Amino acid sequence: MTRHQTPPSEVVFEEEFVRGLTEIFETRIVFNQVLGLKVTSLRGDRVTGRIAMKPDLVGHYTFNRVHGGVISAGLDAMGGLASMAAIGARHMDEAPAQRLQRFGKLGTIDLRIDYLRPGIGEYFDLEAEVLRLGSRVASTRMEFRGADGKLLSTGAGAYIIS
Known part of the structure; x- marks a missing residue:
């Protein structure tokens, strides 16, 4: 970041950009609809989302685990x-x-998930931040939390951006 750039945490996105990015994420990426993934916060340095638990997401029927x-x-x-x-x-x-x-070429090139606790609850909160944004690759860290705020899983990903 040059000394004339605004730090990503202080960037205020225009309503048109937020609306457009949310529409891409929640509507055009159809699989996110299947998950029920919704954007709850969108900043330049951190994003948050939520998934409401529903029968289609159960992985272990005895415990109603995601x-x-x-x-x-x-x-x-x-x-x-x-x-x-x-x-x-x-x-x-x-x-x-x-x-x-600019997002047409974005794709996952590496993903690691650590499952720490069983995912049981009425909803789950997700958070992600970019650790490094290069000219070709972005490195991220993500968290998956239960409704009580308890950390259930963590992730690290690398994304091709150009």
């Missing part, structure tokens, strides 16, 4: 969203519509 694939897919999606937000913050000199066009 499937590990839901956790993995949710954390992966949030890492991608954090990367998009960081790119959006980096290019604040561009119009919102122009920044939204």
Whole structure:
């Protein structure tokens, strides 16, 4: 970051950018609809989301535990969203519509998930942050928490951004 750039945590996104990025994430990425993944906060340095538990997400029927694939897919999606937000913050000199066009090449190149506790609850909160945004790759860290705030899983991902 040059000394003239605003730190990502202080970037205030335009309503058009937030609306567009949320629409891409919640609507155009159809699998996120299957998960029920919703954006709850969108900043240049950190994003949050929520998944409400529903019968379609059960992995262990006896305990009504969320499937590990839901956790993995949710954390992966949030890492991608954090990367998009960081790119959006980096290019604040561009119009919102122009920044939204930058996400066409974004894809996961590495993903690691650590399952720490069983996922049981009525909803789950997800958070992701970009640790490093290079010219070609973004590195992220993600968390998956229960409704009580307890950490259930963590993730680390790398995303191709160009």
